[in-house]
Amino acid sequence: MARSVDAMIQLDKVTRSFGNTHAVDDVSFHVEAGEVLGFIGPNGAGKTTSMRILSTLDTPTSGEAWVDGFSVVDDPDRVRARMGWMPDGFGTYPNINCEEYLDFFARSYGLRGKNRLRAIKNVMGFTQLSQLAKKPISGLSKGMKQRLCLGRALIHNPKVLILDEPAAGLDPRARIELREMILELANEGKSLLISSHILSELAEVCDRVAIIEMGKLLAVGTVDSLLNQPTDQSSQNLTTQVAVKFISDLSEFLDWIKTRDDVEVVSSSYDTVVISCDANHEKQSELLAAMMNSKLKVFEFKEKQNSLEDVFLTVTRGAVQ
Amino acid sequence: MNQERSAIEKVRLSGGEVDSSLTPCPNESRFDDLMEGFSDWFSSILIKETRQAVKSRQFIWTYILQLVLVASWTAIGFGTLGNQLGEGLLTGYFIILGFPLALIIPFSAYRSLSREFEDGTIKLISITTMKPRQIVLGKLGSALIQLTMYLAVIAPCISFTYLLQGISIWNIMSCLSICVGGSIFLTILGLFLAGSFRSRSLGVGVSVVFVLVLGLVYFGWILFVIVSGITDLLILSSEEYFIFSGILFSFSSTALILLASVIAQISFPSDNRSTWVRIMMLLQQTLFFAWVFHILSEEAYRNHVPTILLMWVGHYWLLMGFLLCGESSKLSRRVRRNFPSTLPSRLFLSLFMPGAGRGFLFALANIWSAFLIILILAIYEKPLFDWSWLPHSQRPSSRLASFSWLEEFHSMFICMGFVTWFLSLVFLLNRCILSRVCGHLEPGYGPVLSLVSGTAIFAFITVFAAIISGVFIEPMASAVASSFNWYEMSFAPIVGTQWSIFFIVFGIQAVIITGWAIMLASEDFLMGPIATPERVLIESKPVKINALPVGESIDEIFGELPSKTTGDGTA
Numbered sequence: 001m002a003r004s005v006d007a008m009i010q011l012d013k014v015t016r017s018f019g020n021t022h023a024v025d026d027v028s029f030h031v032e033a034g035e036v037l038g039f040i041g042p043n044g045a046g047k048t049t050s051m052r053i054l055s056t057l058d059t060p061t062s063g064e065a066w067v068d069g070f071s072v073v074d075d076p077d078r079v080r081a082r083m084g085w086m087p088d089g090f091g092t093y094p095n096i097n098c099e100e101y102l103d104f105f106a107r108s109y110g111l112r113g114k115n116r117l118r119a120i121k122n123v124m125g126f127t128q129l130s131q132l133a134k135k136p137i138s139g140l141s142k143g144m145k146q147r148l149c150l151g152r153a154l155i156h157n158p159k160v161l162i163l164d165e166p167a168a169g170l171d172p173r174a175r176i177e178l179r180e181m182i183l184e185l186a187n188e189g190k191s192l193l194i195s196s197h198i199l200s201e202l203a204e205v206c207d208r209v210a211i212i213e214m215g216k217l218l219a220v221g222t223v224d225s226l227l228n229q230p231t232d233q234s235s236q237n238l239t240t241q242v243a244v245k246f247i248s249d250l251s252e253f254l255d256w257i258k259t260r261d262d263v264e265v266v267s268s269s270y271d272t273v274v275i276s277c278d279a280n281h282e283k284q285s286e287l288l289a290a291m292m293n294s295k296l297k298v299f300e301f302k303e304k305q306n307s308l309e310d311v312f313l314t315v316t317r318g319a320v321q
Numbered sequence: 322m323n324q325e326r327s328a329i330e331k332v333r334l335s336g337g338e339v340d341s342s343l344t345p346c347p348n349e350s351r352f353d354d355l356m357e358g359f360s361d362w363f364s365s366i367l368i369k370e371t372r373q374a375v376k377s378r379q380f381i382w383t384y385i386l387q388l389v390l391v392a393s394w395t396a397i398g399f400g401t402l403g404n405q406l407g408e409g410l411l412t413g414y415f416i417i418l419g420f421p422l423a424l425i426i427p428f429s430a431y432r433s434l435s436r437e438f439e440d441g442t443i444k445l446i447s448i449t450t451m452k453p454r455q456i457v458l459g460k461l462g463s464a465l466i467q468l469t470m471y472l473a474v475i476a477p478c479i480s481f482t483y484l485l486q487g488i489s490i491w492n493i494m495s496c497l498s499i500c501v502g503g504s505i506f507l508t509i510l511g512l513f514l515a516g517s518f519r520s521r522s523l524g525v526g527v528s529v530v531f532v533l534v535l536g537l538v539y540f541g542w543i544l545f546v547i548v549s550g551i552t553d554l555l556i557l558s559s560e561e562y563f564i565f566s567g568i569l570f571s572f573s574s575t576a577l578i579l580l581a582s583v584i585a586q587i588s589f590p591s592d593n594r595s596t597w598v599r600i601m602m603l604l605q606q607t608l609f610f611a612w613v614f615h616i617l618s619e620e621a622y623r624n625h626v627p628t629i630l631l632m633w634v635g636h637y638w639l640l641m642g643f644l645l646c647g648e649s650s651k652l653s654r655r656v657r658r659n660f661p662s663t664l665p666s667r668l669f670l671s672l673f674m675p676g677a678g679r680g681f682l683f684a685l686a687n688i689w690s691a692f693l694i695i696l697i698l699a700i701y702e703k704p705l706f707d708w709s710w711l712p713h714s715q716r717p718s719s720r721l722a723s724f725s726w727l728e729e730f731h732s733m734f735i736c737m738g739f740v741t742w743f744l745s746l747v748f749l750l751n752r753c754i755l756s757r758v759c760g761h762l763e764p765g766y767g768p769v770l771s772l773v774s775g776t777a778i779f780a781f782i783t784v785f786a787a788i789i790s791g792v793f794i795e796p797m798a799s800a801v802a803s804s805f806n807w808y809e810m811s812f813a814p815i816v817g818t819q820w821s822i823f824f825i826v827f828g829i830q831a832v833i834i835t836g837w838a839i840m841l842a843s844e845d846f847l848m849g850p851i852a853t854p855e856r857v858l859i860e861s862k863p864v865k866i867n868a869l870p871v872g873e874s875i876d877e878i879f880g881e882l883p884s885k886t887t888g889d890g891t892a
Contacts, residue, residue, distance in 0.1 A: 055448050059590045069856045073591045074655040078860065080448050091442035095376035096369065107365030108449035113358055152445070 007066070008033050008160050008191035009054060014063035016049050016215075023049040025215035026063070031191045031208075033159075036182065038206035038223075039195040040312055046215040047195040048088065051162050054193070055085040067160050081109070084153030088165040090145045092137045098148055099124070099133040102155055109156035119155055126181070127151040143174035150181065161185060163194045167201055179205055199308040203227075211312060219311075226311045240279040244291070245272050245300035256294055263287065274304065365451065366459025370433060371466050380467065383425050387474050390417045395478060407485030408550070414479050415496050415546050421471045422504035423539040424532075430464045431511030431531055434583075438519040443587065453587045457512060457580065464508045468501065496546070502572070503542070507535065509576045509583075516583035563616055570612050574605035591653035595645075595675035599683055602641055606634065606687055610694055617698060627695045628732040628811055634691040635740040638684045639779065640772070642744045645680025646751050647771025650845060652676055660850035671846050677756075677767075678845025681748040681838065685741060692737050699729070732811050739807040742831040743782075745838035747775035752841055783807055801826050 007030035016024040024046040031037045039047050052058040053065050056076035064071060070078040093101065102123060106116045124130040127147040132140070140148065146166060153161060163182075167175050175198070182205050186192055196202050202209065203223050210220040219226060246253055250270055257263055257275065262283070266274040277287055288301050360368060374380050394413040402409035434457075437443040446456060479497075482488050511531065518527040578601040585594035613630060652675060661670040672683040751771050759770060782805055790802035790809070800819050803809050804827040815823060 055444075056589060057444055057447060071654075071854070073653060074658075074854070075857055076589050076591065077450060078857070081450050083448070085445075085448055087441070087444065089441055091437075091440040091445060093369070093373060093442065095373045100369070100372055104365050104369040105445070105449060107361075107368065108446065108451045110450050112361045116361075117357070156450075 006032055008035075008068055009037075009162075009193055010064075010066045011050065011054070012064045012066075014050065014053060014060045014065055016046075016053060016058065017061045022215045024053070024060070027212065027215070027217045028063075029210050029217060029220050031160075031193055033191055034186060034189045035208065036186045036192040036194065036206045038199075038202035038209040039193055039212065040197075040199060040202060040209060040308075041195075041212035044214075045212045047212060048164055049215075050212070051085070051164050051193065051195065054162055055083065056080055057085075081156070082158050083160045083162060084156070084158035086146075086149050086153045086161070086163045086166055088168060090149050092145075094138065095136075097134050097136050098129055098140070101137055101148065102151055105152045106155050111156065119157070123151040123154050126154070126184075128177070142169045143171065146170060146174070146178065150178070154185075159190060161190055161192045163192065165195055165197065167196055167198050175201060199312055203308040209308070223308065227305065227308065239276050240284075241266055241274055241276055241304040242284065243272055243274050243300070243302050243304055244298055247271065247297040247299060248295075253296055256291070256296060260287075260290075364455050364459040364462065366446070366456050367462040367466075370460055370463030373433075374429065374463055374467055375470075379425070379429070383421050384470070384474065387417060387421060387471060391475055391478055404486075407482050407488040410485070411479065411482045411488055411492070411496075412546050412550075414475055414482070415500065416543050418471065418475050418500060419539055419542045419546075422468060422500050423507060423542055424535045426464050426467055426471075426504055427507035427511040427535055428532060429467070430460055430508045431515045431528070433460055433463070434512050434515035435519070435524050435528070438515070439521050439524065447587070447589070453584050453589075453592075456587060457516075457584050460512060461505075461508060461580075465505070468504055472497075472501075500542075502569075503538070506572050506576050507538065509579050513579040513583045516586040563612075563619075566615065567612050570608045574601070574608045577601045578605060591655045593656045593659065593675055595648060595680070596673045599645075599673050599680075603687065606637075606691065609634070610691070613695075613698070625729070625732070625812065627699050627729055628736055630695055631692060631733050631736045632808075632811065635688060635736055638688045638691075639740055639743055639775070642681065642684030642688075642740075643747050643772045643775030644768040645684055646677050646744065646748045646775070647755075647768035648675055648677045648680050649767055650677050650752075650756070652848075654851055657848070657851045658853050660848060662850050667847070667849070671848070676845045676848075677748065677751055678842035681744060681842045682846055684744055685839075688737065688740050688744075692733060695733065696730075699726075728814060731815070735815075736807070736811045738828075738831060739810070741835050742827075743775070743779055745831075745835040746778060747771060748838045748842065749834065750774060750778070752838075797822070 009031040011030070012028050014024055014027045015022060027046070027050060029037070039050070041047050049058065053060050054067060054072060056072050056079050059073050064073075066072065067079040068082045070082070072079050096104075099120065102120045103116070106119050111119050121130075124133060127150055129144070129147055129151060132144060137145070137148065146169075150163075150166065153163075166182075167178055170178060179201060182192060182194070186205070194202065194206065206223055208220065208222050209226055211218045211226075244253075250268065250273075253273060254265065254268065257265055257273070262278060264276045266276050268274070277284060284301075284303070288298070291298050291301075391414065394417060395410065398406060398410045398413060437446065447453075479493055483490065483493060514527055514531055515524075518524055578598065581597040581601045585598055588594050656675060660674060661667045671679055672686055673679075751767075751774075755767075755770060755774065759766070786802050786805035787809070790799045790806060793799040793802060800822045803819075804823045810823065810827075
């Protein structure tokens with residue numbers, strides 16, 4: 001894969017080996033300007049190693065990686081000026097408060113005088129930390145620290161943001177606020193690469209998702225395209241799962257199902273039965289009509305939608321051996 | 322919906338300006354504004370480190386302790402010291418000052434850098450646009466500020482002793498120079514150790530050893546001040562003066578090498594980590610010869626002195642050469658872009674570029690330069706140093722007349738031959754075996770592995786040759802074994818058939834091995850530059866004076882952030 005002119009982040013056949021272990025193995029993907037790419041995979045899949053390479057903390061054993069057209073190996077200084085990285089762990093400094101922390105990083109990125117003060121002010125406003133300016137970092141909650149860390153990554157207004165597990169350990173409210181910030185940043189045209197285990201969060205903010213396991217990239221695509229792909233063995237035989245809600249007696253409903261060869265029960269509760277049936281919508285409409293004709297009081301007949309979790313489990317489960 | 326508005330909403334609703342209540346640290350006076358602007362001249366890490374240091378309990382308690390001790394010693398001194406008041410007080414003050422300077426400041430600097438590795442904050446700093454040099458010098462600068470603050474406590478008391486009997490400005494300044502110079506050296510040593518031993522488990526052991534070393538240094542300082550006596554300090558005889566100047570040269574140049582090494586250690590893998598270290602090595606060798614030159618202006622060469630000097634330089638370049646031979650030969654494109662382009666510049670400057678081959682040739686070039694310098698000094702000793710300013714009775718009498726010129730030349734040449742042979746052996750070992758067997762290791766381990774294997778080869782050959790030559794009674798066998806003993810061959814006169822044996826047993830294979838090594842190394846040496854990518858050239862072109870690394874103004878940047886959106890939330 002040649003270097004794309006428009007891509008803000010690009011990995012081309014990147015491999016990172018530690019001895020005989022390939023932490024990242026021949027991984028290629030790209031992120032366009034203003035795009036949010038979710039990077040998902042189980043623990044030890046190679047997400048953080050890939051992000052470390054993009055953040056100019058490590059070098060690939062082979063392959064190439066670029067940020068805004070600059071090689072992370074050959075031009076790390078230029079990459080650093082364009083990139084903000086938020087790691088999964090948060091290293092703190094003793095005897096230093098939030099404002100001093102941001103001030104230090106603003107200076108480190110070359111911001112001087114009023115520009116520096118305004119950058120700190122704006123980042124504090126954006127991350128809702130202004131009232132905590134004088135609070136020692138050691139006294140901050142996990143959520144506050146995450147915000148401060150995001151603020152640090154934003155202080156020099158990078159074009160590219162790399163966020164490693166930004167929502168880990170956050171309460172629901174903090175997560176919502178973080179999601180809101182990510183969406184705002186994406187709207188401003190920044191390119192974001194986000195890894196997370198909270199897949200429902202990713203589905204809401206990401207334009208595309210890349211799935212990695214044991215160092216190998218298994219799938220890359222838009223969230224919709226991945227959600228619409230088959231998620232289990234039965235689906236690959238053109239069957240799908242349908243949730244049927246009814247007000248009839250459960251045993252009566254199950255007895256009726258037994259009379260049919262084209263339907264299987266997947267799970268059942270007192271008013272809902274999930275069945276596996278033909279994926280063809282015409283066949284499904286015939287099935288619904290048959291239910292109605294049999295006097296079953298069905299009030300909801302809905303094809304089950306895949307979640308990102310389903311896609312993740314399907315794609316990663318033993319896919320790489 | 323949340324009752325409390327989020328920060329984004331607050332900023333948005335404020336109509337494009339951040340609420341004044343949300344501003345961090347509004348400056349209270351023009352003086353603050355002035356200082357804020359002034360602070361832009363300093364490194365960010367210096368400011369952060371100083372902020373942290375002066376707020377730390379350790380600094381506050383040490384500072385208070387120093388104040389209490391100084392006050393107490395002054396009171397006790399006036400009550401008890403009598404005629405010895407000046408010297409006694411000054412001795413006490415320097416012992417008190419030695420504690421923070423020898424123990425607290427170097428250990429704080431060590432902990433400051435090692436903690437960055439333990440907590441992972443070094444990663445956050447590394448990905449800023451700050452250079453590794455700025456990080457290390459910032460930490461050193463912070464140590465110097467602390468040093469100044471500790472000095473400030475004791476300076477009035479020390480100045481006061483000048484008014485007392487028996488204390489001269491020379492006493493005070495010489496003692497202060499040793500104190501401050503020693504503290505700076507120990508601080509650099511601490512930074513070097515922190516950069517070299519990064520793992521937490523190893524760090525604990527290194528911390529303990531370093532504290533013990535610092536404790537010993539402080540104990541040595543106390544003994545030095547008490548035993549030598551402040552008033553007699555640095556009033557040196559001619560011989561002591563040369564020793565002192567030699568020590569000064571050694572410590573200052575070693576400090577520079579350590580500093581260059583720690584900067585190299587925290588540099589990005591694709592950075593050029595070698596050039597500054599090599600420049601510092603060259604500087605150290607230059608300072609060494611300046612010192613030799615200085616001695617020769619007072620004293621003439623005697624037998625074996627040139628060989629001893631070469632032996633000293635030879636050991637130095639063996640150690641450094643082993644490290645250089647272990648460098649990775651795979652260079653990043655970033656480094657190769659900066660290679661000298663013309664042949665003349667390549668011939669000289671390539672030696673300073675990274676890589677095992679160039680490192681090997683750099684060590685060889687230096688050791689043979691040393692040989693030439695010592696040889697030229699020996700040949701032109703009399704015209705260079707005629708000691709005309711000395712009275713005839715005081716001029717050195719033993720000159721070339723008593724100098725066994727031919728024997729000395731043979732010794733020097735054999736000494737050089739051994740150093741070249743050992744370096745060639747280790748270079749070939751690295752190039753042909755270690756780089757293939759241990760190729761999967763991180764590049765940083767190469768020099769260490771090379772140093773260990775090189776030292777092992779050197780020690781084994783030298784010790785084994787010495788033992789075997791003593792075991793054999795038969796002269797021929799003993800002579801064969803002795804041919805591999807560097808020290809014996811350099812200093813013991815070679816007579817009769819021993820020359821032939823030495824030439825056949827050692828000389829021929831040494832020439833072959835050295836020739837092979839130089840041939841392999843010259844492949845690296847002749848490497849030229851590669852083209853710079855167009856994207857980099859384009860960005861390098863505009864000369865726009867702007868503090869921002871991305872070449873955008875802060876208004877453009879934050880004009881895009883939510884803080885500038887309108888009140889109804891639309892951009």
